[in-house]
Amino acid sequence: MDTMILEIMKEISVKTESRIVLIVLDGIGDLPNEGGKTPLEAATTPNLDRLAMNSALGLLDPIYPGITPGSGPGHLGLFGYNPLRYWIGRGVLSALGIGLEMGPNDVAARGNFCTIDESGKVVDRRAGRIPTELNAKLCEKISSAVKEIDGVKVVVRPEEEHRFVLLLSGQDLGPHVSDTDPQKTGLEPLAPQALDKDSEKTAKVVAKFVDIVKEVLKDEHPANMVLLRGFDKLPHIPSLQELYKLTPCAIASYPMYKGISRVVGMEVLKLEGHGELLEEKMTLFEENYDKYDYIFFHIKKTDSYGEDGNFDSKVHQIEAFDAVLPRILAKKPDVLVITGDHSTPCVLKSHSWHPVPVLLSAKYLRYDPCERFTEREALKGSLGRMYSMQLMPLMMAHAGKLKKYGA
């Protein structure tokens, strides 16, 4: 069914002047606190309230009832892909996120700088979350020591804090290599294992890489070793251009979201600062609005505060978004959707499987009884309960970008 839908989208989508804006408040869905309110209910959001009264609301299942999505699958769904069919490895997301180009022969992994003790056992999987500057210096040191292994080009680049990316380029590199991260302290880093025959060369190269790095870092502290995980190649995912004839862009500040945006063909607009950058994102939105017909606008902190169990800060982040919402509305997008990639309930301090409220603002809507953008109100909404992946055809329809199917 879902592959048929993408085929049909390709066939019936048309290029028009209309504009779609998708705002993702990461991890926005939540559960009631002791006072019986979710962050969306506790927040004071006059602009969102007014918008909700004139919009269609509903609830999205990011993947399938009961399935808690990672950020990758959560966003793939919102971009119209079945997250069960399309998979992007963490290593690939990280590599693309920091702007590395990946070819079809490349394998990427995500790395952590970590601390090992004299016996070689991991005592801190994140090396005390070293500052990004030190990370960059260590990546340079590794890069000087190892540029190639058995004819395979090796690239090491810093992400934020203790995280970096390893990119291997060469012939015959299968992507299926096991993680070296033991996932808990007190154990030695694991030896990389080929999980199929095609990945044996990759595993061998990774093993040599780890040995070299251990030697290079042996006098450093606390970052005296690395852990690797999420080996993968670039998947073939048909782009939003190809499927929907869109000219899409992404406004996101965190590497992973930039990465997934690039995989589906979005141009990632350049932000100068680091962190949430709501004001800088808004300026970028306003400056670039006319150049694209699909804008993905990502807000991370709602999820981060959910993960921290910080209810009040999640509420404030929602209010901060509410304050800039009029600037988005001022552009009068033909279709505006506000939703999340998944729920991150403060009480759980993690992603969850609970459906996510969604709001769709467009011209041709019917009666919808919702008065606020909250989990409780969305339950009454005219969109009902949908899968995240069904949102994309609906946004396209409301933007007048889909022809009739069949005579």
Next chain:
Amino acid sequence: MDTMILEIMKEISVKTESRIVLIVLDGIGDLPNEGGKTPLEAATTPNLDRLAMNSALGLLDPIYPGITPGSGPGHLGLFGYNPLRYWIGRGVLSALGIGLEMGPNDVAARGNFCTIDESGKVVDRRAGRIPTELNAKLCEKISSAVKEIDGVKVVVRPEEEHRFVLLLSGQDLGPHVSDTDPQKTGLEPLAPQALDKDSEKTAKVVAKFVDIVKEVLKDEHPANMVLLRGFDKLPHIPSLQELYKLTPCAIASYPMYKGISRVVGMEVLKLEGHGELLEEKMTLFEENYDKYDYIFFHIKKTDSYGEDGNFDSKVHQIEAFDAVLPRILAKKPDVLVITGDHSTPCVLKSHSWHPVPVLLSAKYLRYDPCERFTEREALKGSLGRMYSMQLMPLMMAHAGKLKKYGA
């Protein structure tokens, strides 16, 4: 999933005395007018209101959220087939609609009489919508001139106004031939192209046919040429008899709906007049009610008025249906469903993707809060939001025609 459901239907359906009536108010779903009301809300419908109070309501997605269906896919869904899997070409619908028998070797196309100028360019794609009588005369003239081309039998039969059907019968005729209709004036008719190797013979025959017709019609005016489109063969669609053990009939006056009814195995009851014929249809319904256990009753004008943007006439058509509803209820069908194949909002003057209200009247229903058959009320209904193709199993169940699945 949908193919599994049809397999299961075949296995668990049983023949019983109970009767199902499916009323399709074509294009019934709509959007609010300036007064905030849809045609269903604006109409005075005492009988429908009373029925709604004792029925289960909901909203149907004809195909998939966001997808605007043509009439073919819209009806296939209501008849229980996944419209994305089953496809009926326009030529086939037209041929069956006017009562032509189609075998597995036949290829049908829809034709338009058109007007070309001296240079051969199309100046009117519909030849001023010539009357059906003239159409019939021209079809006869063509039929006299060409009965066979390269061993392929050629049949030309009038539809209404400027539309006719071309039916080719012979060996090795693939259906994949491009349209000759350039879709706009100022261009010459296109040469028919084979879109695959199996259709090369068909394309050659069609090219010769067009040349002959051009010669035959050269002194006619305004209908001095033809345009062809929608070449196709009869698809293999398992019938309602085969799947559900039904003895189904259709009461419909427009060729296309008669055509699609025949494809799924319905007997199309003969109407003498032309047009909407509500009174004649009602008589036919009453006379034939006892002979069938599934009756598809089609009303076209709700869609036509939507296409015209004629809100008031759509309202009146709904009221006209409400007036005859007691005669349908008097037969006490075990299951009565009232819905549409898609929405045709007056404000859009075209089919749309908006879900369609559905009403199901049967004996074993739970509480349902709906007080009228309207888009707004249906939002609260106990059927929730379903795909059109899911309606058929539900009607079968309420008619007591489905055994338990599994022990």
